[in-house]
Amino acid sequence: MLNFLYPARCLLCHLPGRAICQDCLAALPRLPRIRCPQCAVPHTGLANTRCARCQLDPPPFSACTAAFSYAAPLDQAIHQWKYHGRLVWTRVLAESWLETVGPLTELPEALLPVPLHWRRLASRGFNQAGLLARHWGRALDIPVLYHYAKRLRHTRQHARLGRSERLQDSETIFQVRPLPVRHVAIIDDVLTTGGTVSALARAALTAGAERVDVWVLARTLHPHT
Ligand SMILES: [Zn+2]
Ligand SMILES: [Zn+2]
Structure with missing residues (x-):
């Protein structure tokens, strides 16, 4: 059973050993060290300074912790995990x-994990x-608020909307019950435009949070294209 849950071969190169071997772990596409602390986008400025976009139009979350860039072979791994139900990846990725x-x-x-719409949860x-x-x-050792956020509908193509439309749109995506804590981290797998986590962050702030961070496995490196 344990072997089934956590195979004795590397999921990427199939060599015997850990579920991901040291070589494959080292080869996962990491984000460059100099990146925006607020949205995790790499930039060419000084370390620990925010990107131009966050300075001009800051997102509703305070900080983003991301480890990887959404590139090969991690993108295929995440794809297998999410869309083909290869749940063995959960532990390896986490x-x-x-x-x-x-x-x-x-x-x-x-x-605070980003919730799926119930219809998508039922199919996946x-x-x-x-x-x-x-x-x-x-x-x-941090509690998880599983049933506090509810997704009312699927996200529209957020990036195509203007700022005011985006704000209006995001208000109706998530509903968050009054939160028992002041500081939460939203959990998601991949950060792309940030539209989804921004929408949930706004809903969490409305529900009593005073600080919202974002933790994601990976972020795309070209969020605005
Ligand atoms: Zn390997
Ligand atoms: Zn930024």
Whole structure:
């Protein structure tokens, strides 16, 4: 049973050993070290300075912790995990993230996984953000708020909307019950435009959060294209 859950071969190169071997772990596409602390986009400025976009039009979340860039072979791994139900990836991806981000400071009081619309949850059978939150919550001893956020409908093509439309649109995507804590981290697998996590962050702030962070496995490197 344990072998089934956590195979004794590397999922990427199939060599016997850990579920992801040291070589394959080292070869996962990491984000460049100099990146925006607020949205995790790499930039060419000084370390620990925000990107131009966050300075001009800051997102509603305070910080983004991401480990990887959404590129090969991680993109295929995430695809197998989410769309082909290869749940063995949950632990591998969650642990690789923990190993890569290193010790975290200013831990949130609770984790808030991005919920799926109930129809998508029914067809997929699991919520990948919830699985990550469970793993990270256990590893870091942080409670997970599973049933506080509800997705009212599928996200529209957020990036195509203007700013005011985006704001209006996001108000109706998520509903969050009054939160029992002030500092939460939203959990998702991949950050692309940031539209989804921004919408949930706004809903969490409305529901009583004072600080919202974002933790994602990976972010795309060309979020605005
Ligand atoms: Zn390997
Ligand atoms: Zn930024």
